[in-house]
Amino acid sequence: xxxxxxxxxxxSHGVELxxxxxxxxxxxxxPTRRSERWKYSSVSKLANSTLSTHKGGAVGLEGWPEExxxxxxPELDAYRVVFRNGxxxxxxxxxxxxxxxxxxxxxxxxxxxxxxxxNNEYHKTEWVGALxxxxxxxxxxxxxxxxxxxxxxxxxxxxxxxxxxxxxPRHYVRIEEGGEADVVVWSNATEKSSGMCxxxxxxxxxxxxxxxxxxxxxxxxxxxxxxxxxxxxxxNSRFKAHTFTIKGSWVRNELSIVSVGKGTxxxxxxxxxxxxxxxxxxxxxxxxxxxxxxxxxxxxxxMYGKSTGVFNGKVFVRPDAQRTNAFQQNTNIVADRGASxxxxxxxxxxxxxxxxxxxxxxxxxxxxxxxYLQSRGLDENAxxxxxxxxxxxxxxxxxxxxxxxxxxxxxxxxxxLWS
Amino acid sequence: MLKIKNLHAKVGDNEILKGLNLEVxxxxxxxxxxxxxxxxxxxxxxxxxxxxxxVTEGEVxxxxxNLLDLEATERAREGVFLAFxxxxxxxxxxxxxxMKAAINGKRSHCGxxxxxxxxxxxxxxxxxxxVELDGRLRDRSVNEGFxxxxxxxxxxxxxxxxxxxxxxxxxxxxxxxIDALRVVSKGVNKMRSKDRSFIVITHYQRLLNHIVxxxxxxxxxxxxxKSGGKELALELDEKGYDWLK
Ligand SMILES: Nc1ncnc2c1ncn2[C@@H]1O[C@H](COP(=O)(O)OP(=O)(O)OP(=O)(O)O)[C@@H](O)[C@H]1O
Ligand SMILES: [Mg+2]
Numbered sequence: 290x291x292x293x294x295x296x297x298x299x300x301s302h303g304v305e306l307x308x309x310x311x312x313x314x315x316x317x318x319x320p321t322r323r324s325e326r327w328k329y330s331s332v333s334k335l336a337n338s339t340l341s342t343h344k345g346g347a348v349g350l351e352g353w354p355e356e357x358x359x360x361x362x363p364e365l366d367a368y369r370v371v372f373r374n375g376x377x378x379x380x381x382x383x384x385x386x387x388x389x390x391x392x393x394x395x396x397x398x399x400x401x402x403x404x405x406x407x408n409n410e411y412h413k414t415e416w417v418g419a420l421x422x423x424x425x426x427x428x429x430x431x432x433x434x435x436x437x438x439x440x441x442x443x444x445x446x447x448x449x450x451x452x453x454x455x456x457x458p459r460h461y462v463r464i465e466e467g468g469e470a471d472v473v474v475w476s477n478a479t480e481k482s483s484g485m486c487x488x489x490x491x492x493x494x495x496x497x498x499x500x501x502x503x504x505x506x507x508x509x510x511x512x513x514x515x516x517x518x519x520x521x522x523x524x525n526s527r528f529k530a531h532t533f534t535i536k537g538s539w540v541r542n543e544l545s546i547v548s549v550g551k552g553t554x555x556x557x558x559x560x561x562x563x564x565x566x567x568x569x570x571x572x573x574x575x576x577x578x579x580x581x582x583x584x585x586x587x588x589x590x591x592m593y594g595k596s597t598g599v600f601n602g603k604v605f606v607r608p609d610a611q612r613t614n615a616f617q618q619n620t621n622i623v624a625d626r627g628a629s630x631x632x633x634x635x636x637x638x639x640x641x642x643x644x645x646x647x648x649x650x651x652x653x654x655x656x657x658x659x660x661y662l663q664s665r666g667l668d669e670n671a672x673x674x675x676x677x678x679x680x681x682x683x684x685x686x687x688x689x690x691x692x693x694x695x696x697x698x699x700x701x702x703x704x705x706l707w708s
Numbered sequence: 709m710l711k712i713k714n715l716h717a718k719v720g721d722n723e724i725l726k727g728l729n730l731e732v733x734x735x736x737x738x739x740x741x742x743x744x745x746x747x748x749x750x751x752x753x754x755x756x757x758x759x760x761x762x763v764t765e766g767e768v769x770x771x772x773x774n775l776l777d778l779e780a781t782e783r784a785r786e787g788v789f790l791a792f793x794x795x796x797x798x799x800x801x802x803x804x805x806x807m808k809a810a811i812n813g814k815r816s817h818c819g820x821x822x823x824x825x826x827x828x829x830x831x832x833x834x835x836x837x838x839v840e841l842d843g844r845l846r847d848r849s850v851n852e853g854f855x856x857x858x859x860x861x862x863x864x865x866x867x868x869x870x871x872x873x874x875x876x877x878x879x880x881x882x883x884x885x886i887d888a889l890r891v892v893s894k895g896v897n898k899m900r901s902k903d904r905s906f907i908v909i910t911h912y913q914r915l916l917n918h919i920v921x922x923x924x925x926x927x928x929x930x931x932x933x934k935s936g937g938k939e940l941a942l943e944l945d946e947k948g949y950d951w952l953k
Contacts, residue, residue, distance in 0.1 A: 657796050658796060658798045658801075660758055660759075660780060661792070661795070661796055661798065661850075662798070662801075662806065662809075662810075663757075663779070663780040663781045663784070664756045664757070664758075664780050664783075664784055664789075664790055665784055665789075665807075665810040665813075665866065665870065666781060666784035666785045666810045666811075666813040666814045666817075666870065667781060667806075667809050667810055667813050668781045668813060669781065671809050671813060672781075675798075675801045675805065675806060675809065676798070676801065678800070678801075679798065679799060679801045679849070680800065682800045683800075
């Protein structure tokens with residue numbers, strides 16, 4: 290057993306996946322800069338730290354830090370599943386109870402069920418994946434039956450609260466034929482916290498079903514935030530994801546979508562505005578394996594201060610995926626001299642009858658536009674604010690609920706002192 | 709009102725304004741004509757405070773305030789307005805939010821509360837009808853997808869909204885069709901008042917039939933080389949600029 294994992298305790302549920310992952314961890318290398326996927330996002334400092342998984346149970350409102358609202362989007366009328374340091378908080382949660390909906394903490398599902406649902410193989414290829422599969426604590430389990438439409442969003446709220454903690458949330462969602470759900474995954478951390486939050490979100494969307502996923506990282510403290518989202522889409526299903534990084538010292542979001550049926554529709558957008566010495570990495574993969582699918586991806590980022598960023602967008606169009614229509618755009622503004630981003634689209638197209646468009650740019654604030662606005666009497670901050678709001682407007686406006694997009698906008702503006 | 713003395717300005721190593729003098733009294737309209745590349749837009753940009761243009765010598769005062777000490781924002785708040793020769797498009801920034809921010813910027817500078825929504829809307833209505841700016845355009849992103857003429861109309865709409873002390877119109881007539889020229893000129897004329905001055909840059913005498921200037925100047929190679937009354941424009945129309953060199 291490696292030094293890094295010596296203080297990690299594996300819960301007793303989900304044994305099959307866990308034991309497989311445990312047997313693989315030591316054989317999977319800690320990624321270094323030599324690996325293409327991790328070239329610009331180093332985890333060596335993390336791997337050399339000493340972290341522990343949280344001991345102890347739920348704390349309820351009494352043990353919950355005062356400065357953080359257990360309900361991160363107060364204006365949104367939603368169900369809530371709350372976790373602190375990987376541990377489910379029943380008294381702070383509000384689960385949906387309805388015919389055709391099964392929603393509970395992942396730790397409560399039966400071992401029989403646990404044996405059948407996990408398809409994700411991240412633990413077989415990546416060290417961070419094996420860590421999650423070996424030590425996953427708890428998370429959302431959601432099953433939406435045929436033609437059932439969940440009436441409200443489910444907010445999965447995870448809080449990292451403590452020093453040198455290692456958290457391993459793991460979520461599973463299955464939407465059966467014609468079903469619909471919207472899940473918000475909100476990652477929080479307190480000012481004094483440090484360590485790692487290594488999460489995995491796996492979902493499968495049946496024919497004609499629909500899943501919306503909004504992921505928000507708003508972590509204070511000093512956390513390595515590693516998220517891997519893995520979505521499987523069956524025929525004519527719809528998936529829409531939004532990934533917003535509001536705050537986080539080191540954030541890596543991996544989103545991987547596989548289309549395994551005809552006519553799927555995938556939309557995935559994101560925004561990031563790191564500052565200080567923050568690091569934000571978005572790795573996306575869209576894999577079209579069947580005909581007639583469409584995908585549309587739009588990521589926008591503004592790099593402030595000395596922040597560093599990565600965007601890597603892979604799109605595969607496999608030989609059978611004729612008439613695929615894939616669109617990808619990544620636009621970046623490097624606002625300050627010390628900031629940088631490494632942006633790379635990667636399209637691999639093996640079918641001939643396809644429409645694929647992509648664009649990737651790294652630029653500065655438009656000085657002409659700034660001058661135009663200032664020449665009308667806006668101060669520099671107000672002028673920049675208008676330009677920034679305009680820049681991320683397309684990403685924000687496609688968020689399914691206005692309450693959520695307003696809250697995201699409010700947090701960005703609070704952080705960046707928009708006027 | 710506006711006093712420009714011995715103004716020299718350069719871009720990079722390129723000296724463009726080479727000792728320009730101009731005085732504009734309150735309520736006056738001054739037309740500036742002159743060959744392409746003579747420095748007319750440069751003068752406008754220097755007045756508005758564009759940073760790329762470096763003033764190496766001279767003074768610019770507006771009602772006793774040294775403009776050259778001020779940032780573009782502050783100049784605007786002091787009442788300088790530039791209608792751009794080439795207004796740019798700013799996708800995603802709503803024209804009206806922009807105008808509201810501009811008005812409130814100026815108001816906070818004067819120690820006033822933000823404008824009331826009702827008052828703002830009334831003003832929008834009044835000013836857009838002044839230049840017959842289509843409501844659809846008015847409510848869109850700044851100049852996004854506007855035709856050349858529509859952009860110019862939008863500049864004058866903004867001018868009306870901001871009620872400047874000194875308005876510099878840089879070839880506002882270019883790109884306007886005959887009807888639009890009449891409408892926009894009418895709007896400008898309505899805005900003329902005893903404490904608002906205009907510098908109107910144009911190549912065409914035609915505009916000056918609509919906006920009748922008190923003075924006409926010829927700017928050539930970075931200097932004013934001739935000044936006169938409105939007749940000078942007619943003379944230039946006939947003879948061109950060669951005889952002035
Ligand atoms: N940003 C700049 N960089 C380099 N040269 C510039 C810049 N701006 C202006 N110039 C040069 O300065 C000179 C004056 O330009 P300006 O735009 O002021 O002319 P103008 O009188 O407005 O001409 P026009 O009638 O064509 O509008 C030109 O030679 C132009 O090329
Ligand atoms: Mg010009």
